[in-house]
Amino acid sequence: MEKVKVAVIGTGGMGTGHAEGITKNVEETELVAVCDFDKKVADEKAKTYGVPAFYDHKSLIKAGIADAVTIATPHYFHPPIAIDAFKAGLHVLSEKPIGVTVKAADKMLSAAEKSGLVFGVMYQQRTRGVMQAMKRLVDSGKLGRIYRATMIETHFRTQAYYDSAGWRATWKGEGGGVLLNQAPHGIDIFTWLMGLPEKLQAVTRTWRHNIEVEDEASALIWWANGATGYYHTSTAEAPGADVMEIAGDKGKIIFRNGTLTFYEIEPDVDTFCNDAGIMWGSPEAKETPVEIEDRPTGHSEIIRNWARAILYGEELLSPGAEGIRSLEFINAVILSGATGKPVEFPVPRERYERFIKEKIASSTFVKTVKEKRETDPKHVGK
DSSP, X not given: OOOEEEEEEOOSHHHHHHHHHHHHTOTTEEEEEEEOSXXXXXXXXHHHHTSOEESSHHHHHHHTOOSEEEEOSOXXXXXXXXXXHHHTTOEEEEOSSSOSSHHHHHHHHHHHHHHTOOEEEOOGGGGSHHHHHHHHHXXXXXXXXXXXXXXXXXXXXXXHHHHTOTTTTOTTTTSOSHHHHXXXXXXXXXXXXXXXXXXXXXXXXXXXXXXXXXXXXXEEEEOTTSOEEEEEEESBOSSOOEEEEEEESSEEEEEETTEEEEEEEESOHHHHHHHXXXXXXXXXXXXXXXXXXXXXXXXXXXXHHHHHHHHHOOOOXXXXXXXXXXXXXXXXXXXXXXXXXXXXXXXXXXXXXXXXXXXXXXXXXXXOXXXXXXXXXXXXXX
């Protein structure tokens, strides 16, 4: 079988997950190298997988042994590594988010477009049958005019997690907190279904952890069609929640911790409101079964789809170009939370660049680091 020769750049938790998937689950790929700035770690991973080790991405690219790379470094490095790879004729799969700032991501997308190569982003939630079903419902028009959308997606992380690496949860090393690390997957689905809003007003805070970036964020949202909504995320809540509601005048989606419920409304909300002629009552909301495909999911399925796009032109489930959407939302929430003012879309590029540079320059945070590289067991080999 024809295989894509892949090198993994960044062999921490997620990079190890990529390597496991490439070597154990995805028959369309062959792992040909690993790369990490930490020589000891790179050498250990190279020995584990029986491939060469590189200590900077330029040397790896120059070696000419790979057709494609996956990037699982800290977020700031995603755009420059991807740009160098595209210029050298290599396909790219980037971990989420594709960058820290929309301006840097714009350059990444431009390089991808000019290269004509396959660019994917690791948004593996899109592989889930329930997410695909929600997308079909929204795109089919069965909800009618959407007037409200809400998402609450919370997580829990210990202080030891944040202390495990110097780059985590700092303005200089990560560029944000929960919004750039845990939240992008949910935000990707939310904006995949709803599109980007017209503006939002956010509140962010750091209250549970000893970090300098946000561990909680909330936002009121306005879309151009008149719909309104609410978004909330954190790494300070247990048990975690995964809830989304999308309400339209003809139908309503309720997704709660993996379970999807769809209601068809007859007559539609507007008609009943205006024409019912009664004081009490509401239109009938009929729970309607939704077909949810039983399909393979997870990181390996994104890698497989990306490899098959390279080999056979298969349509990407998670195109890199769509990675800008979730990043745009994230930048808007961070900026609005910091300024206390609404932010309109598209996010002002130069203003956000100045904001990040100012946060880095003014930082006085002293981080305690207890270095530890450990892959989340939920993601190993999946």
